[in-house]
Amino acid sequence: MLVKPQYKVLIVDDHALFRSGLRLLISSSGRYEVVGEASTGFEMLSMVSVLRPDVVLLDIAMPEMDGIEAAAQALSLHSDLKIITLSMYGQQEYYFKMVELGVKGFLLKNSDIIEVFSALDAVMDGGSYFSQELLFNLVSNLRTNNDNIAIDDDNALSTRELEVLILICQGLTNHEIADKLFISKRTVDKHRANILEKTDCKNTANLVVYAIKKRLVEV
Incomplete structure (x- = not known):
């Protein structure tokens, strides 16, 4: 059939x-x-x-x-x-x-x-x-400035959340991010949850799209 x-x-x-x-x-x-x-x-x-x-x-x-x-x-x-x-x-x-x-x-x-x-x-x-090849190319150009990125008039990513976002987009696991930023994995888990909620994203590909929209990526 x-x-x-x-x-x-x-x-x-x-x-x-x-x-x-x-x-x-x-x-x-x-x-x-x-x-x-x-x-x-x-x-x-x-x-x-x-x-x-x-x-x-x-x-x-x-x-x-x-x-x-x-x-x-x-x-x-x-x-x-x-x-x-x-x-x-x-x-x-x-x-x-x-x-x-x-x-x-x-x-x-x-x-x-x-x-x-x-x-x-x-x-x-x-x-x-995002094609994996495109994704790798884009995340290599992610900016690392410390400016807060506004989500709307009432909310924004903090400096720490921005750091975590960039590392997520670069493909690091929560454990690797914790080691790199010298914080606990539980703290990274919390930051990740906050980032996904604030950006209304579901996964890494969505976060890269968000990063492009907010000009966190230089192409």
């Missing part, structure tokens, strides 16, 4: 061979169905309105309308649309803008299919996703 896919995917890239290969690989999953392909941002916008995909795999660099403008217009019309950006090395300057627009995931175009499915699963389950 065939199981109907849970989610519809739209692939947007100006290279037909790349789209075809990605479509074939995604179609091997029972959870996702590729409902369309677009080669430009204009095509994407018309397809999103007709096909109503759950998630879009969107290239940044395209002719006529780039991925940034396409994402902005699509999300203004369909705020619940999930978008995962497909990027190349050297395009980090676009990440701030894409995160601000509401893009949920970032994949390098040379990612393997396992990571593509990891990104799709994370985003469709309500989270965010």
